[in-house]
Amino acid sequence: MLASLLRAAAVAALVETAVGGIVPRNTTDSFGAASRGKSVLDWSDAAKLQPATYQGASYGCKCYVGQSCWPSSSKWRQLNQTVDGALQVHTPPGAVCHNTFAGPLGTVNTYDAAACADAQANFASEAWTVEKPGAAIWTYFTNETCRPTANPADACTLGYYGIYVIMATSQEHIKAGIDFARRNNIRLIVRNTGHDFIGRSTGYGSLIINTHSFKSVKWLDSYTGPGSYRGTAVTIGAGVQGGEILAQGHALYPPLAVVTGECATVGIAGGFIQGGGHGPWTTLKGMSVDNVLAFDVITAAGDYLTVNAQQNADLFWALKGGGPASFAVILSVTMKTFPDLASSGATLYVNGTALWVDSLDVFHKWSNHFVDNGLYVYYEMMPFTLRARPFVGIGKTMAELQTVLQPFLDELTARGVPFEFAIKSYPTFFDLYHDLFEAEKAADTALTGGWLFNHDDMASRRSEIVAAFQTVIFPRQDLVGIMIGHLFNPGYSVPVADAATHPAWRNATDFVIAVLPVPATASLAVKADLQNVLTNTIDAALRGASRSGATYVNEANPYQADWQSHFWGTSYPRLKELRGKWDPLGIFYAVATPGTEAWEVIEDGTRLCKKL
């Protein structure tokens, strides 16, 4: 039995008994009343939005500290009791380097020399940041108001972080947080790993639910749920990270794999899967959502549901790529697993040469060929530099991978481009993953955009694409950007998907992320200028060079016109309708997700309001 070979310590009990759609619960809510008996999609206990006027327009807003609608301290105490003491006042991770943290609940002394040394040493570490209750890895959207400092007299304020955080260890804690937010009109944020590029796991004045401790993993020898699939599967708790599940799968005999992201610290069952999820297995196995069999969730109305092809099938579809923090809070996801395979990998560096544009041209000339031969490639571009690390050939011998790459290498040589190339074989993909993928950094202050290029783009518009990539690197005389690219085609083995993801993924070749650094001390005017460069220079160049019409909700600029069609294409109208069914009141919110057209963060990134 696979399951007996490896059983992960279950930090949190997941809904394992759920079989009948709605699981009856007998929990006590934050007001002390039993929630049993409340029907599904019952919004009768929701608090109303607060009226506001901003720039001459009328809004209904979430409730913020200082307003009479803000829950009394006894209500917060009750919430804390309901969550078994797991409610904390959220303090920014850099506060320990400052004498005081002047938060919305008052000013407190925070300086701690040892903790500050730790924060300074680790602020750029992904692993360290993930462990913090509400910290963001890409810090731009925290508003950078409390970074670690050598000068303790520097001010530290909350910026765009949440006020309170529930360090949830049971599904009842998550439900209590959702119910409290709904009944008190508080902005709600779910925070898993904090990887989000565009600040969707942080939010000014919010109540955060932290799901990091949901580490339960259950390997299934044979899936027995709805549908014809009877192969191996795994049920993954909301807090499990990509590297963890790959390591646990590797420890099984025979070793199993799952479609995770390329980054070991990104989550699986949180924002990643709700965006679609691409990774090194994607060319061979599709996107992560193409492998989903079921979810266990809690809805905005506070209902526990099992979601699969038969039960709540509309929600099942929407959760598969319809956008994070939009339809339900995911407690766990059940995904297909498959045998890991002997693999080969390669690296290619073109360092500091005026011929780097030639290298981009040749690399992209062969990119359709790479994905059509089953490869995945992760690459980075910086001024005069191309780093393709790694080329991933899952199930390929070194000779087979070399054969795929040889015409590309020959052409680089013929064009006189200097490069360094290495190739290696591995007993499994997992071994390749650990040898060739590199840890990424936290605490980068940057804006991110991105676009999808399909087979047709690559075949017929290469010169426009290469020119657009140069615009990403040199968007303006005083600015330098970087680019991260991924060659994969989710349609290689899953030509049609029953998921909410943009249909354009099915002929993808290259998905790129554009990164534009922003000084941590930038004024609002500088930020507005750089956002304008991102939208109207960088993204405009990428969009103009592509005919896909598509980009990725998790790795793109949310402040662009027509985000609805760019993120979801023909899937959008149904997603908007389903948002109206599953979260009509906007208990959940993330920028540029289905049905949020009327919602806005007003007053320079602070209050979340709905235009009336």
Ligand SMILES: Cc1cc2nc3c(=O)[nH]c(=O)nc-3n(C[C@H](O)[C@H](O)[C@H](O)COP(=O)(O)OP(=O)(O)OC[C@H]3O[C@@H](n4cnc5c(N)ncnc54)[C@H](O)[C@@H]3O)c2cc1C
């Ligand atoms: C270094 C790095 C590498 C990356 N590599 C890849 C990659 O290879 N492939 C890929 O597809 N993406 C990749 N991403 C992007 C990734 O998909 C997004 O950052 C994603 O939002 C991360 O989800 P999370 O749950 O880990 O992060 P979080 O920041 O904690 O959450 C992201 C969003 O999901 C919501 N959310 C979190 N948990 C839940 C839950 N249980 N239920 C409902 N909503 C929830 C949050 O509210 C937020 O809106 C990468 C990002 C980084 C920073």
Ligand SMILES: *[C@@H]1O[C@H](CO)[C@@H](O)[C@H](O)[C@H]1NC(C)=O
């Ligand atoms: C459910 O809660 C009620 C109190 O509201 C209690 O009397 C009853 O024993 C509980 N049932 C279970 C199965 O826990």
Ligand SMILES: *[C@@H]1O[C@H](CO)[C@@H](O)[C@H](O)[C@H]1NC(C)=O
């Ligand atoms: C919640 O309760 C715990 C345990 O009693 C306590 O340590 C914590 O400070 C409380 N949280 C808040 C916000 O008061």
Ligand SMILES: *[C@@H]1O[C@H](CO)[C@@H](O)[C@H](O)[C@H]1NC(C)=O
């Ligand atoms: C956010 O940062 C800007 C500077 O870019 C500052 O003017 C503004 O006051 C900050 N707002 C909050 C709530 O921190």
Ligand SMILES: *[C@@H]1O[C@H](CO)[C@@H](O)[C@H](O)[C@H]1NC(C)=O
């Ligand atoms: C080229 O860059 C890679 C890392 O990006 C490095 O490992 C390699 O040593 C560099 N080669 C030269 C000749 O500088």
Ligand SMILES: *[C@@H]1O[C@H](CO)[C@@H](O)[C@H](O)[C@H]1NC(C)=O
């Ligand atoms: C994918 O692109 C290729 C090349 O342009 C084209 O021949 C093929 O029909 C496309 N497939 C789909 C499913 O769009």
